[in-house]
Amino acid sequence: MENTGGIDSLGSKQSLSRQPSVNSLSSTSTSHSDRSTHAAKPPFAMSSDNVAISTEVSPELRGRPKAVAKVLRDSNKEEPQLLPKESVQDMAKDVTYICPYIGALRGTLTEPVFVLDLPLGVVSWVEKIGGASSRGEVSYGLVCKDIRNLRFAHKQMEDSLRKSIFEILMKFAFPVSNGMPIFAFEYGQVYPENGWKVYDAQAEYKRQGLPNESWRITKVNDHYELCDTYPSTLVVPVNIPDEELKRVAAFRAKGRIPVLSLIHPESQATMKGGGYESEDAYQNAELVFLDIHNIHVMRESLCKLKEVVYPNIEESHWLSNLDSTHWLEHIKLILAGALRIADKVESGKTSVVVHCSDGWDRTAQLTSLAMMMLDGHYRTIHGFQALLEKEWLSFGQRFQMRIGHGDKNHTDADRSPVFLQFIDCVWQMTRQFPAAFEFNEYFLVTILDHLYSCLFGMFMCNSEQQRVKEELPRKTVSLWAYINSQLEEFTNPLYVNYSNHVLFPVVSMRHLELWVGYYIRWNPRMRPQEPVFVLDLPLGVVSWVEKIGGASSRGEVSYGLVCKDIRNLRFAHKQMEDSLRKSIFEILMKFAFPVSNGMGLPNESWRITKVNDHYELCDTYPSTLVVPVNIPDEELKRVAAFRAKGRIPVLSLIHPESQATMKGGGYESEDAYQNAELVFLDIHNIHVMRESLCKLKEVVYPNIEESHWLSNLDSTHWLEHIKLILAGALRIADKVESGKTSVVVHCSDGWDRTAQLTSLAMMMLDGHYRTIHGFQALLEKEWLSFGQRFQMRIGHGDKNHTDADRSPVFLQFIDCVWQMTRQFPAAFEFNEYFLVTILDHLYSCLFGMFMCNSEQQRVKEELPRKTVSLWAYINSQLEEFTNPLYVNYSNHVLFPVVSMRHLELWVGYYIRWNPRMRPQEPVHQRYKELLTKRAELQKRVEELQ
Numbered sequence: 021m022e023n024t025g026g027i028d029s030l031g032s033k034q035s036l037s038r039q040p041s042v043n044s045l046s047s048t049s050t051s052h053s054d055r056s057t058h059a060a061k062p063p064f065a066m067s068s069d070n071v072a073i074s075t076e077v078s079p080e081l082r083g084r085p086k087a088v089a090k091v092l093r094d095s096n097k098e099e100p101q102l103l104p105k106e107s108v109q110d111m112a113k114d115v116t117y118i119c120p121y122i123g124a125l126r127g128t129l130t131e132p133v134f135v136l137d138l139p140l141g142v143v144s145w146v147e148k149i150g151g152a153s154s155r156g157e158v159s160y161g162l163v164c165k166d167i168r169n170l171r172f173a174h175k176q177m178e179d180s181l182r183k184s185i186f187e188i189l190m191k192f193a194f195p196v197s198n199g200m201p202i203f204a205f206e207y208g209q210v211y212p213e214n215g216w217k218v219y220d221a222q223a224e225y226k227r228q229g230l231p232n233e234s235w236r237i238t239k240v241n242d243h244y245e246l247c248d249t250y251p252s253t254l255v256v257p258v259n260i261p262d263e264e265l266k267r268v269a270a271f272r273a274k275g276r277i278p279v280l281s282l283i284h285p286e287s288q289a290t291m292k293g294g295g296y297e298s299e300d301a302y303q304n305a306e307l308v309f310l311d312i313h314n315i316h317v318m319r320e321s322l323c324k325l326k327e328v329v330y331p332n333i334e335e336s337h338w339l340s341n342l343d344s345t346h347w348l349e350h351i352k353l354i355l356a357g358a359l360r361i362a363d364k365v366e367s368g369k370t371s372v373v374v375h376c377s378d379g380w381d382r383t384a385q386l387t388s389l390a391m392m393m394l395d396g397h398y399r400t401i402h403g404f405q406a407l408l409e410k411e412w413l414s415f416g417q418r419f420q421m422r423i424g425h426g427d428k429n430h431t432d433a434d435r436s437p438v439f440l441q442f443i444d445c446v447w448q449m450t451r452q453f454p455a456a457f458e459f460n461e462y463f464l465v466t467i468l469d470h471l472y473s474c475l476f477g478m479f480m481c482n483s484e485q486q487r488v489k490e491e492l493p494r495k496t497v498s499l500w501a502y503i504n505s506q507l508e509e510f511t512n513p514l515y516v517n518y519s520n521h522v523l524f525p526v527v528s529m530r531h532l533e534l535w536v537g538y539y540i541r542w543n544p545r546m547r548p549q550e551p552v553f554v555l556d557l558p559l560g561v562v563s564w565v566e567k568i569g570g571a572s573s574r575g576e577v578s579y580g581l582v583c584k585d586i587r588n589l590r591f592a593h594k595q596m597e598d599s600l601r602k603s604i605f606e607i608l609m610k611f612a613f614p615v616s617n618g619m620g621l622p623n624e625s626w627r628i629t630k631v632n633d634h635y636e637l638c639d640t641y642p643s644t645l646v647v648p649v650n651i652p653d654e655e656l657k658r659v660a661a662f663r664a665k666g667r668i669p670v671l672s673l674i675h676p677e678s679q680a681t682m683k684g685g686g687y688e689s690e691d692a693y694q695n696a697e698l699v700f701l702d703i704h705n706i707h708v709m710r711e712s713l714c715k716l717k718e719v720v721y722p723n724i725e726e727s728h729w730l731s732n733l734d735s736t737h738w739l740e741h742i743k744l745i746l747a748g749a750l751r752i753a754d755k756v757e758s759g760k761t762s763v764v765v766h767c768s769d770g771w772d773r774t775a776q777l778t779s780l781a782m783m784m785l786d787g788h789y790r791t792i793h794g795f796q797a798l799l800e801k802e803w804l805s806f807g808q809r810f811q812m813r814i815g816h817g818d819k820n821h822t823d824a825d826r827s828p829v830f831l832q833f834i835d836c837v838w839q840m841t842r843q844f845p846a847a848f849e850f851n852e853y854f855l856v857t858i859l860d861h862l863y864s865c866l867f868g869m870f871m872c873n874s875e876q877q878r879v880k881e882e883l884p885r886k887t888v889s890l891w892a893y894i895n896s897q898l899e900e901f902t903n904p905l906y907v908n909y910s911n912h913v914l915f916p917v918v919s920m921r922h923l924e925l926w927v928g929y930y931i932r933w934n935p936r937m938r939p940q941e942p943v944h945q946r947y948k949e950l951l952t953k954r955a956e957l958q959k960r961v962e963e964l965q
Contacts, residue, residue, distance in 0.1 A: 141474030196426030215498025249416030358389030640807030749780030
């Protein structure tokens with residue numbers, strides 16, 4: 021007997037399930053965080069102070085409550101903000117959210133207010149942990165379909181309250197199992213467009229040039245009698261009458277005859293989907309099995325993936341553990357199958373029939389992906405909507421069975437992440453062809469969020485017939501209505517409309533990656549990619565500080581900053597926090613007016629010296645140094661005599677407010693730092709790094725063992741080294757920025773690791789170094805002038821390739837910079853091409869910049885007179901190297917996530933020689949267009965002012 025998934029009860033009553041806030045269901049590109057603003061507010065939220073499960077009944081729905089669970093950190097907000105027709109069923113106060121990342125969260129007011137938002141439709145099952153008879157915690161867990169597992173605890177004596185909340189959750193999270201309607205039937209939001217009318221089958225077939233002399237449109241299935249899982253409108257061969265179609269359907273699995281999905285506009289080669297039958301029926305055809313596993317294997321793979329990505333991850337074996345889930349292998353096989361189909365239709369001019377057991381699941385995955393590769397229309401927002409409506413919804417994808425909307429039977433063997441895999445495959449293609457898709461990553465994440473949310477009716481039921489029977493177009497809202505009401509949120513600014521371009525993605529394992537923006541978005545360390553509101557005020561601007569109110573007054577407790585640049589700023593504390601206000605006031609008075617407090621100005625602490633003008637103090641240091649003002653040059657000379665190669669600590673960066681400094685130099689005994697915290701960063705030496713790069717090269721070029729790609733990559737330890745370098749730089753930046761502490765950076769001789777760490781930390785701390793000219797200054801200062809031994813590490817013109825001094829130190833630094841650009845795509849003025857160009861000319865010997873081992877040697881060799889600098893070439897065509905997404909938030913400090921799961925192999929550099937890598941010229945062209953447009957807009961703004 022086939023499981024129907026409780027379809028008959030979907031709309032029998034008004035729905036009781038709680039839906040998602042569209043705010044918290046969002047996630048943006050490269051390093052992700054939940055969006056803080058959106059149109060609709062969250063439906064189900066569980067807050068650390070108040071768990072609200074509520075009922076509010078409109079006149080026409082009296083007696084038909086629906087549930088929400090919300091949790092807000094602001095204990096003053098008793099009532100959560102609700103969606104239309106949503107209501108609170110119950111409320112539990114003083115509930116603790118047990119966060120898997122930072123532990124228990126109690127009700128503390130934060131700004132912005134912390135809201136944990138969870139649509140009840142996302143809940144897979146609810147479990148109780150502990151109880152009155154146990155001495156442990158009294159809690160319950162929510163296991164979710166979107167990777168999360170949430171856990172909430174009550175006080176020991178509140179087991180009865182826990183029981184009440186548990187019962188309400190079980191009732192409203194699984195309305196179908198409790199004979200209640202799903203919330204989509206109640207959701208009353210009105211949108212400008214009726215999303216149910218986005219797809220018109222007749223119009224879509226007409227766009228493809230149908231009907232024609234070979235194909236006709238038939239209504240033989242108008243009442244779903246030919247096949248109850250097919251749409252009412254079908255395209256079939258013109259020479260097969262409807263009566264014959266009925267006879268053929270009787271011999272097909274569930275009556276699913278092969279019908280047209282896509283026709284090639286030139287060759288008329290076609291792609292058709294349908295159920296599977298015997299090989300004997302295809303004696304004149306090439307039969308190819310694509311080795312894509314069944315729904316049960318895919319379900320197990322997702323379970324393994326969830327164990328690996330949420331919430332705790334074994335960093336040291338991240339790639340091997342990911343490899344063991346086989347998730348990316350399945351993604352590869354699906355993409356490879358679709359690519360094979362697209363290639364047959366486009367290059368072979370051959371018609372293809374796509375089969376799986378019943379003609380859904382794998383069939384829908386393959387036809388949809390192949391159609392996106394072949395037809396640029398399906399890579400637009402409205403085209404993609406039509407594709408889902410046509411290949412998935414109308415052709416009977418069993419969403420109710422695969423997702424289990426409102427059904428508590430989470431172990432149902434029919435559950436499977438088929439649609440999730442399809443969207444993952446689409447995302448993989450957007451990574452390889454970033455200018456070929458009109459929609460962005462947020463569009464894909466939003467679709468997946470509402471696959472589970474039960475807010476919209478689009479993914480309800482198992483077929484078009486059932487949706488018609490349940491009257492979903494009349495009783496529910498389509499997801500497309502919501503999306504099309506705010507298209508700018510979902511549009512890719514890099515999109516170029518090359519509608520006739522066919523995409524052939526690279527389906528090698530080394531070109532696929534885990535979709536971090538979806539699977540790991542719940543990690544709170546993911547940095548927001550939208551500009552954070554920062555009130556930036558140099559203390560030198562403050563004219564005076566005044567206190568307002570106080571402990572004795574009944575009014576506010578605040579202070580005001582009267583500024584020299586016209587601004588007057590005012591900040592308030594809670595009434596009982598006057599002592600904190602006093603502390604802040606005293607610190608402001610001290611550091612805003614340093615001269616009045618005998619502290620001196622910044623330039624009274626440090627001086628510029630020419631003691632090394634002839635490179636006699638240190639032959640690997642630059643001629644110009646910054647040293648403490650109270651140490652004369654003669655003393656510097658005496659100190660240098662006791663330092664490794666004379667490399668005394670000298671200033672690299674000074675914090676603009678705290679005056680905390682960062683200094684580089686060679687290593688010496690721990691005895692010299694008795695009053696300092698000495699931290700070893702575990703970064704390996706140049707020989708280990710060289711061996712790691714050799715292993716990486718063996719893995720990536722030219723032949724790759726696809727089946728163990730991630731494990732083989734893991735065995736090189738390359739990304740582990742990148743992680744350790746980034747982690748060290750992050751630690752330094754945090755000490756300087758948050759700890760207001762000066763840091764001395766040491767390695768054996770004061771180059772290599774020192775240059776890596778100081779440069780990366782300076783980029784995190786100072787936005788100037790994230791500009792093109794600032795980055796050029798950074799390389800000149802920290803690498804070239806401070807004696808990075810480029811000649812020894814690279815071996816320009818030297819045939820001794822086994823030299824033990826060779827090492828990829830600078831390559832690792834640039835790789836680390838690239839990792840940061842991935843997490844903060846709008847924070848860097850330069851693009852990936854800029855970094856690749858620098859590395860190319862690190863080896864090319866075309867420019868003199870990376871020659872020699874020190875500034876002294878370059879002066880001696882007269883390189884500035886005899887050779888050309890790389891910067892001359894780059895600065896002659898800056899538009900080629902400029903990131904159009906760049907936003908100049910120069911005072912923002914970047915704290916990248918350095919977990920292994922947020923790092924990835926730089927495919928654009930290490931695997932670029934693979935001939936299957938597609939040229940990204942359309943992207944660069946779009947970059948140029950955006951830059952031109954930005955310049956025009958800036959000019960118009962200036963004219964208006």
